[in-house]
Amino acid sequence: MSGILTKLWTALRGAANEAGEAAVDANATRILDQEIRDADGELRDARVALSEMMGKQSVEQNHLTEKRAKLEEYAGYIRQTLAKQKEAQGAGRAAEATQHGALAQEIATKYAEQEAQVKASENVIAEYGKNVDVLKQKIAAGEAAIRTLKQRADTVKAKQHVIQASAAVAAASSGTNTHARSALDSLERIERRQEESLAQMDAANRLAAESSGEALEERLRKAGIIPGASAASDVLARFENEAGSPPALPPGQATR
Amino acid sequence: MSNGSVTTHSLLPGLKSGQLAASGRYSFSLIEGLEPVIQAVAHEYGDVHVFLAVTGEIAIVQATLFPVARVRDTARLNDRILRTEKLFDLASISIDAHPDGAEFYVIYGALHATSGLSDFEFEIDTLARNAVDAAAAYRDFIK
Numbered sequence: 121m122s123g124i125l126t127k128l129w130t131a132l133r134g135a136a137n138e139a140g141e142a143a144v145d146a147n148a149t150r151i152l153d154q155e156i157r158d159a160d161g162e163l164r165d166a167r168v169a170l171s172e173m174m175g176k177q178s179v180e181q182n183h184l185t186e187k188r189a190k191l192e193e194y195a196g197y198i199r200q201t202l203a204k205q206k207e208a209q210g211a212g213r214a215a216e217a218t219q220h221g222a223l224a225q226e227i228a229t230k231y232a233e234q235e236a237q238v239k240a241s242e243n244v245i246a247e248y249g250k251n252v253d254v255l256k257q258k259i260a261a262g263e264a265a266i267r268t269l270k271q272r273a274d275t276v277k278a279k280q281h282v283i284q285a286s287a288a289v290a291a292a293s294s295g296t297n298t299h300a301r302s303a304l305d306s307l308e309r310i311e312r313r314q315e316e317s318l319a320q321m322d323a324a325n326r327l328a329a330e331s332s333g334e335a336l337e338e339r340l341r342k343a344g345i346i347p348g349a350s351a352a353s354d355v356l357a358r359f360e361n362e363a364g365s366p367p368a369l370p371p372g373q374a375t376r
Numbered sequence: 377m378s379n380g381s382v383t384t385h386s387l388l389p390g391l392k393s394g395q396l397a398a399s400g401r402y403s404f405s406l407i408e409g410l411e412p413v414i415q416a417v418a419h420e421y422g423d424v425h426v427f428l429a430v431t432g433e434i435a436i437v438q439a440t441l442f443p444v445a446r447v448r449d450t451a452r453l454n455d456r457i458l459r460t461e462k463l464f465d466l467a468s469i470s471i472d473a474h475p476d477g478a479e480f481y482v483i484y485g486a487l488h489a490t491s492g493l494s495d496f497e498f499e500i501d502t503l504a505r506n507a508v509d510a511a512a513a514y515r516d517f518i519k
Contacts, residue, residue: 145473271433275486277411278436279472281429283482285413286440287474289425303483303507304442304518306422310508313422 127151145280152273159269163262170255177248184241191238194231198224381489382496384412384430390493391416396501418504426504428496430489437499438484439507444471445478446518453517457481460513464506466499481514483507 205220301309329335340346388406391414396402403417407427414428426439447453457469466485473479483506485499 274432274434275436278429278431278434278486279438279470279484281409281411281413281431282427282436282438282484283472283480284411284475285407285409285415285427285429286425286438286480287476287478288407288409289415290474301417301423301425302440302442302480303424303511304446304515306418306424307508307511307515309422 123155127155145276148276149273149280152269152276156266156269156273159262159266163259163266166255166258166262170252170259173248173251173255177245177252180241180245180248184238184245187234187238187241191231191234194227194234197227198231201227381433382430382435382491383489384414384428387428387430387435387493387496388414391496391500394493394497396497402500416500416504418501421504421508424504424507426500426507428500433489435487435489435491435496436484437487437496437503438482439503441469441481441483441507441511441514442518443478443480447481448517448519453481453514456514456517463513464510466502467506467510469510483510 201220201224205217205224208214208217208220326335337346385406388404391397391402391404396416397404401418401420403419405415407413407415411429411431416426416428418424418426424439426437428435428437444450461467461469464483467483468485469481469483471479472482483503485503487495487499491499
């Protein structure tokens with residue numbers, strides 16, 4: 121990832137203006153596609169190297185099998201020769217025993233050489249094995265890297281597709297009221313709808329109020345034509361009058 | 377598709393007969409272009425347009441917030457966005473350019489193409505809500 125960002129940054133360097141920054145998308149796609157091609161190429165090379173390495177390993181394995189068979193053959197000869205030497209010694213055939221002894225020596229030399237070759241072959245196979253492991257790891261890492269790169273490229277491309285589609289919708293409906301709806305447009309639309317529905321509710325309430333006659337009564341009351349509910353000042357004035365003069369008694373009681 | 381991935385084309389019938397469309401909250405249509413893109417209109421979010429495209433393994437669901445040209449101070453807005461974007465679940469905000477070079481702040485979410493229909497519906501519905509909320513949150517910066 122850091123490699124891609126570095127490349128992207130390099131591609132944009134010197135274009136430190138808005139036009140340059142707008143080129144991020146196009147450059148990102150180009151760089152990602154190039155990275156995928158490079159990684160694909162490396163993966164292909166690694167797979168070829170792996171199959172070559174496994175081929176060499178298998179050839180060497182066959183050689184080793186042959187060499188081990190040869191070694192076993194020599195071991196058999198040595199045993200047989202030594203047995204014959206012993207037999208000759210036991211029978212008192214000294215000259216024959218010496219001859220067998222010399223032969224055994226000669227075969228043992230061959231055996232030692234063969235043993236060294238077996239060892240060398242085993243080392244080569246082990247070395248190939250290490251290379252095979254490294255290549256397999258490299259292939260697995262390469263496959264994972266390509267998956268990641270492809271996902272990034274897919275993301276950038278999908279974003280380009282949606283932005284192109286929204287541009288197309290905008291272009292197709294330009295000059296009309298139903299242009300491509302951005303979230304800001306929609307927000308304003310929602311608020312306008314809310315205002316409209318509030319205004320409608322207001323109007324409906326007013327209409328209902330007027331039709332039930334309340335509105336007229338309210339207006340008459342405000343004009344002082346219909347007495348309204350007692351105001352606090354009126355109530356207080358009434359109590360003040362009570363305190364200043366004797367309570368007014370009913371006429372009948374006053375004469376008693 | 378193999379391994380359960382959808383394509384833009386294969387996703388459309390499911391959306392058209394799915395919950396969002398059945399409840400009348402959304403309308404879905406296909407915009408044919410170089411690459412097909414699904415357009416979702418979110419009726420309860422002021423008919424905001426949400427666009428959906430599947431490319432390979434990735435699906436992008438995106439809505440336009442507002443044009444960059446209408447932002448009074450982009451540096452301050454960008455600072456605000458970096459600090460508040462986390463409030464918008466399942467969504468990121470970026471600047472994208474139309475082919476004519478006009479730039480827009482957009483809000484988007486990404487899904488894996490193996491996601492199920494309900495995941496796509498959830499993402500679309502969340503994004504439409506987030507788009508309108510984000511427009512409200514950043515409106516102070518619009519001239």
